[in-house]
Amino acid sequence: MDFVEQLKSSVDIVTVIGEYVRLRRAGANRYMGLCPFHNEKSASFTVHVVHQFYKCFSCGVSGDVIKFVQEKEGLSFYEALKSLSERYGVPMPKRSGYADEDSKVRGALLAMHELAEENFRANLAAGSGAEARAYIAKRGLAPAMVDHFGLGHSDRSGRTLVRLFEQRGFPVAQMEESGLVGKRQDGSLYDRFRNRLMFPIHNETGKIIGFGGRALSKEDEPKYLNSPETQLYKKSHVLYNLHRAKEGVRKSDRVILVEGYMDVIGVCAAGFPNVVASCGTALTADQVRAVKRHSHRIAVNFDPDGPGANAAERSIDILLAEGMQVRIVELDGGLDPDEYCKQRGADAYQERLEISKGYFYWLADRARAKHDTRTSEGKVAVLNFLLPKVQNITDQLERMTIANDVAGYIGVDRGMVLDHFRKAVSDRSEKAIVRPKSLLRHDERMLLNALLSDAELRGEVIGTLRSLRTIETLPSRRIFQAIFTIEDAGGRVGFDEINGRLEEADQDLLAQAVLNEDGEVAREEVIASVISMQRSEQQNLRGDLKSRIGEAERAGHFDEAVRLTMELQGLERAERGRRQ
Numbered sequence: 001m002d003f004v005e006q007l008k009s010s011v012d013i014v015t016v017i018g019e020y021v022r023l024r025r026a027g028a029n030r031y032m033g034l035c036p037f038h039n040e041k042s043a044s045f046t047v048h049v050v051h052q053f054y055k056c057f058s059c060g061v062s063g064d065v066i067k068f069v070q071e072k073e074g075l076s077f078y079e080a081l082k083s084l085s086e087r088y089g090v091p092m093p094k095r096s097g098y099a100d101e102d103s104k105v106r107g108a109l110l111a112m113h114e115l116a117e118e119n120f121r122a123n124l125a126a127g128s129g130a131e132a133r134a135y136i137a138k139r140g141l142a143p144a145m146v147d148h149f150g151l152g153h154s155d156r157s158g159r160t161l162v163r164l165f166e167q168r169g170f171p172v173a174q175m176e177e178s179g180l181v182g183k184r185q186d187g188s189l190y191d192r193f194r195n196r197l198m199f200p201i202h203n204e205t206g207k208i209i210g211f212g213g214r215a216l217s218k219e220d221e222p223k224y225l226n227s228p229e230t231q232l233y234k235k236s237h238v239l240y241n242l243h244r245a246k247e248g249v250r251k252s253d254r255v256i257l258v259e260g261y262m263d264v265i266g267v268c269a270a271g272f273p274n275v276v277a278s279c280g281t282a283l284t285a286d287q288v289r290a291v292k293r294h295s296h297r298i299a300v301n302f303d304p305d306g307p308g309a310n311a312a313e314r315s316i317d318i319l320l321a322e323g324m325q326v327r328i329v330e331l332d333g334g335l336d337p338d339e340y341c342k343q344r345g346a347d348a349y350q351e352r353l354e355i356s357k358g359y360f361y362w363l364a365d366r367a368r369a370k371h372d373t374r375t376s377e378g379k380v381a382v383l384n385f386l387l388p389k390v391q392n393i394t395d396q397l398e399r400m401t402i403a404n405d406v407a408g409y410i411g412v413d414r415g416m417v418l419d420h421f422r423k424a425v426s427d428r429s430e431k432a433i434v435r436p437k438s439l440l441r442h443d444e445r446m447l448l449n450a451l452l453s454d455a456e457l458r459g460e461v462i463g464t465l466r467s468l469r470t471i472e473t474l475p476s477r478r479i480f481q482a483i484f485t486i487e488d489a490g491g492r493v494g495f496d497e498i499n500g501r502l503e504e505a506d507q508d509l510l511a512q513a514v515l516n517e518d519g520e521v522a523r524e525e526v527i528a529s530v531i532s533m534q535r536s537e538q539q540n541l542r543g544d545l546k547s548r549i550g551e552a553e554r555a556g557h558f559d560e561a562v563r564l565t566m567e568l569q570g571l572e573r574a575e576r577g578r579r580q
């Protein structure tokens, strides 16, 4: 068995995917959940336990456990193997041939980012970095923090990195792919970041995968420029500072989520290393999952202004959907976290953390500020605002407790809240599961499942199936062909082996066949179905022969008519023989 097979057979796909997606059992061999690759409200993402693959019936993604990890973590095939083998303790052979082209490119991109960071740091110390140093001084950043966070300065020339990369022999395509270098229409290259204060962005293992750059002069737009999406940098997956913060997050069993780079640095400088930020994007489920591995408790501390509060409100939904325990930190004086820590000090910030509200009370306060809860209309408006949030709580007990608290806090009848709530929950469960539509007939699906999962039964029917012309007319004919070919070659007839020989459209059909038939394959039914296919085929064949005999006689071709008649008799004898 080669290493890929060995790894796949020792790692359970349901366990692996279960770390990213809340899966629930949807049949003897199937789990379903919300697709992690597109936004959906009803579950159409399916994982098959026996054949160890996943498929989304809405957006169409599918694959095995390795592909899943590749796609979710943005890894190459080799890196996904490595990651799985480390996580699940399946030792990887030393000299494996999986260090593919993909990994080499990533290696080059990482090297370019390291070179860029060195260059930016050197610039900051040099004469050209005066403006950046002035900004750092103005913001009251300690030299130790500048060093700790690897801040730097991209110079004004617009050619420094290009030259550096050219000297090191990186091909133009790789320079472009790094996102650090842009290409003009005339083909000339330029540095993407010019005269900006540079913040390196790391992945969770601490490798630099991108940069954020803050403009130093007022004319430069935008104020913050981030690396574009690249092979290395997937914005929606990355939290700024997570690689440094995770230890502190584990120790304190809490993560502090702020909005910007400067907030992270300010809060960290005040002695709270467990702080992260989403880099220039609204918080995503992937980011939450990245942090959830270290703690379930999160303190959201966004800017106190309108946009900040709105962003905090949106993040609550995502956090709750991932089962996080959410508190909202409110800072007085209209200060952002960085300013607060500098002006009021670490103890004051610590206190704000400790008295931070459960998200639900914070939301209720926001709603109460908008509506008059002395009137019944006001109460209903507040209720309608709060209940969808409560529904996002994944833990049932907590959900009921909070639904109960809602009533007390806004002063409405408990029965009314619970009624609203039950109705909302039942609406939700009705549309929870999307059934895959199948283009395949029932008997077709059943036969495919029998061939796949029952070697003995396969041995019994495969000969007959091969001889049937009906098979060649089925939408799934290429799947049958693949099975016949593998069987001929004496190979193992498994899901992966078949899947590997198919084009995408047929892979879809195979997934449908497997996911639509649940439970045991009924042996008698399979055999009956093969016999009935064979019988109807014989009937067609006899009908065809009879009409050809008639034609031959009418045309006076008696030799031909005799030959066809003998053929027909032979068929009928064989048929009688089979029936006895």
Ligand SMILES: [Zn+2]
Binding pocket: 035, 036, 037, 038, 045, 056, 057, 058, 059, 060, 061
């Ligand atoms: Zn999907």
